[in-house]
Amino acid sequence: KAGVTQTPRYLIKTRGQQVTLSCSPISGHRSVSWYQQTPGQGLQFLFEYFSETQRNKGNFPGRFSGRQFSNSRSEMNVSTLELGDSALYLCASSLGSSFAEAFFGQGTRLTVV
Amino acid sequence: KQEVTQIPAALSVPEGENLVLNCSFTDSAIYNLQWFRQDPGKGLTSLLLIQSSQREQTSGRLNASLDKSSGRSTLYIAASQPGDSATYLCAVPSGGSYIPTFGRGTSLIVHP
Numbered sequence: 001k002a003g004v005t006q007t008p009r010y011l012i013k014t015r016g017q018q019v020t021l022s023c024s025p026i027s028g029h030r031s032v033s034w035y036q037q038t039p040g041q042g043l044q045f046l047f048e049y050f051s052e053t054q055r056n057k058g059n060f061p062g063r064f065s066g067r068q069f070s071n072s073r074s075e076m077n078v079s080t081l082e083l084g085d086s087a088l089y090l091c092a093s094s095l096g097s098s099f100a101e102a103f104f105g106q107g108t109r110l111t112v113v
Numbered sequence: 114k115q116e117v118t119q120i121p122a123a124l125s126v127p128e129g130e131n132l133v134l135n136c137s138f139t140d141s142a143i144y145n146l147q148w149f150r151q152d153p154g155k156g157l158t159s160l161l162l163i164q165s166s167q168r169e170q171t172s173g174r175l176n177a178s179l180d181k182s183s184g185r186s187t188l189y190i191a192a193s194q195p196g197d198s199a200t201y202l203c204a205v206p207s208g209g210s211y212i213p214t215f216g217r218g219t220s221l222i223v224h225p
Contacts, residue, residue, distance in 0.1 A: 004156075043202065043215040056212050090156055099204075099211045100145055104156035 002026065004093050004105035012111045018079040021108045025072050025093030031055075032074040033102065034066060037088040046089075049074055078110075086112045115140045115207040119216035126223055132190040134219045136203035141181045144211070148177050148188050149202045151218070157202065161188070193223045 005024040013019050025032050033048040033056075045058040049068035066076040072093070078085055088109050092102035116139045126132060136146070145164045149157040161170045161177040163186065169178040176189040186203060200220045204213040 042217045045212050045214075048212070058212070088154065092157075099206065099213050100147055100159075100162050102159075104158070106156045107154070109154065 004091060004103050006089075006091055006105035006108050008108060009106065010109045010111075012113060013081050015081055015083060015112055017081050018077060019081060019110060020075050020077045021089055021091075021110070023074045023076075023091035023093070023105060025074070025091075026103055029093035029095055029103075030072055031094045031096060031102075032068055032072065033092050033094075033099070034074070034076050035090045035092070036060070037090060037107075038084075038086070043090075046076065081112045083112050086110060115143075115205060115214040117203060117205060117214050117216040119201075119203060119219050121219055122217065123220040124222070126193060126221075128193060128195060128223055128225050130193050130223075132193055132221070134188040134190070134201050134221075136186045136188070136216055138184045138186075138205045138214075140205075140207070141184050143181065143205045145206065146177075146179055146186050147204045147213070148175075148186075149204065151200045151202060153200075160201075190221075193221075195223050195225050197221060197223050 007022045031050045034046040037043045048056040052068045063079045068074045088107045090107045092104045094102040118137045120135045147162045148160045163170045163179040174191040179186045200218040202218040204215045207214045
């Protein structure tokens with residue numbers, strides 16, 4: 001059974017650009033959540049999608065957005081990148097709403113220069 | 114707002130030692146508490162999940178306890194091995210929701 005797949009694994013972008021990250025959940029999982037991990041702030045919840053609807057949202061500016069497709073794959077987009085957006089972005093998938101049942105991907109390392 | 118603190122922030126021990134990692138949280142109205150392991154630059158792997166009605170959970174050399182009333186959990190690692198070297202994070206849901214709040218983690222190095 002394939003795990004959660006995040007692409008790309010590494011990304012370098014210039015300040016002011018935008019970026020799109022992709023997450024393919026475990027087959028059958030309908031919930032995808034996204035997290036940002038930085039040395040300064042630790043691991044923080046961004047948002048969660050379930051059946052193509054955003055169900056929960058963390059405390060991040062509107063530059064951070066996401067969506068989920070009918071096949072449960074999810075993308076997150078960050079517009080007008082700032083140096084502080086450099087981070088490891090993790091996604092997790094689960095069957096239902098319980099975070100306790102979530103499986104994490106390997107993450108996308110974004111570097112903004 | 115839920116706040117989660119993990120102590121110590123870092124730990125370096127020789128192989129074979131028994132270890133205790135601590136996690137404290139401010140809002141005791143939680144559904145559960147979960148311990149994760151994270152290898153450098155990688156995702157999280159769930160180690161143990163303790164439901165709010167439970168006092169402890171065990172998996173192999175790992176034992177996690179939960180004391181809701183005092184807002185504390187401990188992760189006990191028996192007979193540590195170099196392969197246990199990683200960062201250990203605890204997470205608790207926030208404000209009655211399922212959204213997790215993570216601690217900053219304990220970075221563990223077990224040297225041969």
